[in-house]
Amino acid sequence: xxxxxxxxxxxxxxxxxxxxxxxxxxxxxxxxxxxxxxxxxxxxxxxxxxxxxxxxxxxxxxxxxxxxxxxxxxxxxxxxxxxxxxxxxxxxxxxxxxxxxxxxxxxxxxxxxxxxxxxxxxxxxxxxxxxxxxxxxxxxxxxxxxxxxxxxxxxxxxxxxxxxxxxxxxxxxxxxxxxxxxxxxxxxx
Amino acid sequence: xxxxxxxxxxxxxxxxxxxxxxxxxxxxxxxxxxxxxxxxxxxxxxxxxxxxxxxxxxxxxxxxxxxxxxxxxxxxxxxxxxxxxxxxxxxxxxxxxxxxxxxxxxxxxxxxxxxxxxxxxxxxxxxxxxxxxxxxxxxxxxxxxxxxxxxxxxxxxxxxxxxxxxxxxxxxxxxxxxxxxxxxxxxxx
DNA sequence: ACCTGAACACCGTTCAAGT
DNA sequence: ACCTGAACACCGTTCAAGT
Numbered sequence: 001x002x003x004x005x006x007x008x009x010x011x012x013x014x015x016x017x018x019x020x021x022x023x024x025x026x027x028x029x030x031x032x033x034x035x036x037x038x039x040x041x042x043x044x045x046x047x048x049x050x051x052x053x054x055x056x057x058x059x060x061x062x063x064x065x066x067x068x069x070x071x072x073x074x075x076x077x078x079x080x081x082x083x084x085x086x087x088x089x090x091x092x093x094x095x096x097x098x099x100x101x102x103x104x105x106x107x108x109x110x111x112x113x114x115x116x117x118x119x120x121x122x123x124x125x126x127x128x129x130x131x132x133x134x135x136x137x138x139x140x141x142x143x144x145x146x147x148x149x150x151x152x153x154x155x156x157x158x159x160x161x162x163x164x165x166x167x168x169x170x171x172x173x174x175x176x177x178x179x180x181x182x183x184x185x186x187x188x189x
Numbered sequence: 190x191x192x193x194x195x196x197x198x199x200x201x202x203x204x205x206x207x208x209x210x211x212x213x214x215x216x217x218x219x220x221x222x223x224x225x226x227x228x229x230x231x232x233x234x235x236x237x238x239x240x241x242x243x244x245x246x247x248x249x250x251x252x253x254x255x256x257x258x259x260x261x262x263x264x265x266x267x268x269x270x271x272x273x274x275x276x277x278x279x280x281x282x283x284x285x286x287x288x289x290x291x292x293x294x295x296x297x298x299x300x301x302x303x304x305x306x307x308x309x310x311x312x313x314x315x316x317x318x319x320x321x322x323x324x325x326x327x328x329x330x331x332x333x334x335x336x337x338x339x340x341x342x343x344x345x346x347x348x349x350x351x352x353x354x355x356x357x358x359x360x361x362x363x364x365x366x367x368x369x370x371x372x373x374x375x376x377x378x
Numbered sequence: 379a380c381c382t383g384a385a386c387a388c389c390g391t392t393c394a395a396g397t
Numbered sequence: 398a399c400c401t402g403a404a405c406a407c408c409g410t411t412c413a414a415g416t
Contacts, residue, residue: 016380041408050382055410113357151367159356160368169289170304171344178340179349186375205399230389239401244391 020057022047036108038064062120069109073127074105076110077089080134089145092138094184097161101180104165105173116161132158151188160187190327208213209246211236211369216257216267227253251309258298262316265292265299269323278334281327283373293354294362304351337376349376 026046027038038061044051056162058064079099086092098169104111135154164183168176214344215235216227227250233240247253268288293300308314324343331337353372357365 019381037408039408040410042384051410052383052412053381056380061409073253115355117359149371155360156364156367159364160371161359162359163351163352163354163356163368166304166355167348170306171348175345175348178345179352181377182338182349183371184375185377186371186373188374208400227391229387229391233402240391241393241402242400245399250390 008172010046015059019047019049019053023049023054024067025059027064031068031108036112041066043050060120062116065109065112066119066121066124067112069107070123070127072103072107072110073113073124073131076100077127077134079103080131084134084138085139089138089142090147093142093147093187094149096135096138097157097164097180100161101165101168101176104161105168111162111165111169114158114165132148148187152187199344205246208236208238208242210247212238212243213256216253218330220297225301228237229253249309251305253312254298254301255310258296258302259312259316261292261296261299262302262320263311265289266296266316266320266323268292269327273323273327273330278327278331279336282331282336282376285324285327285370286353286369286373288358289350290354292366293350294357294365300351300354300358303347317376335378338378341376 023043026043029046030038030156034119040061041051043064044054047054054064058067076099080096083092083096083099090104102113113119113124119128132154135157135187139148139152139154139157143150143152160183164179167179212232215232216265218235219227219232229250230240232253233243236243243253265288269285272281272285272288275284288365289303293303302308302313309318322327323345324346328337328341328343328346332341349372353368356368
């Protein structure tokens with residue numbers, strides 16, 4: 001039995017996890033305050049750690065962003081899987097787009113991650129692919145039912161949703177539903 | 190006759206205009222190189238002037254951005270006025286949206302100015318209003334001809350075009366026409 | 379192993395000193 | 398009048414030194 005090293009590693013891991021959580025909390029607080037820049041030095045100070053520690057956990061701004069968005073992304077994947085399983089294909093599509101828009105508006109980190117071309121963390125890459133698959137399934141069914149243009153890909157949907165999010169962001173949240181209707185109507189064949 | 194002071198002021202103005210042009214050229218060069226940050230210090234160095242001079246001419250990043258976008262914006266206003274005068278309303282709308290998208294993709298400064306809520310320079314405000322009026326006229330005619338949803342405003346169009354631009358930017362320019370079709374189709378009643 | 383924080387490069391912005 | 402550029406504050410990023 002090797003309990004001592006394990007305990008040691010566990011306590012290290014526990015401490016590391018606590019520090020990590022403090023940094024993420026600090027970063028989130030800044031984002032909520034409207035600062036989307038995520039300055040590493042400022043986050044380190046707010047979390048009470050050295051800058052190097054922030055860099056150890058998050059090698060880049062993108063990595064930090066993805067960690068911030070992980071929960072939202074996970075939740076969006078769930079919504080997409082549900083939507084793809086909806087017997088009413090049109091309703092599934094509408095609910096997916098609604099979920100994607102709402103979550104992006106609530107979590108700016110998610111909006112940035114969905115707009116990014118590629119991922120910094122493997123976890124994000126996995127979730128991203130899972131999202132792509134769910135959307136793909138939904139699109140296949142929608143195409144077969146002739147409720148969408150035949151040329152749409154999962155990437156098109158991701159980008160167009162990012163576009164609608166952008167349009168709502170520079171306008172007012174009250175426009176969200178109308179802009180979503182416009183997109184949904186435009187997707188029909 | 191007071192020729193001397195006039196001459197003096199003229200030469201000052203001429204010099205000032207030359208310096209201003211050098212700064213705009215330097216800023217544009219950076220933008221073309223893919224740097225959308227417009228760092229004031231770097232622009233000053235590239236233009237061979239002191240930082241203070243950049244600030245004298247452009248009190249803020251936004252002001253510099255608007256000066257960079259002025260020509261594109263002017264040209265877009267022209268396209269909008271033409272489009273509003275097109276006897277074929279649907280064709281006018283399509284040509285306006287096409288012009289707006291193309292110019293935004295060509296000139297990132299224009300894209301940012303159109304996405305901004307308000308203007309830093311009076312000239313931009315004027316052009317912006319003129320653009321709004323032209324779009325408004327076009328929308329009125331389109332509504333009367335029942336070729337668009339009745340609830341669309343000029344601001345909606347500006348934001349949705351900004352959204353499509355965003356979607357194309359995070360994707361590929363080859364998607365521009367398809368995304369434009371989707372928007373146009375979504376705008377119909 | 380993990381963390382700290384000084385150090386360097388760079389950018390935003392101001393303003394006293396020059397012409 | 399207009400311009401210069403030093404100066405200060407701040408942020409990104411690295412890495413030698415600590416525990």
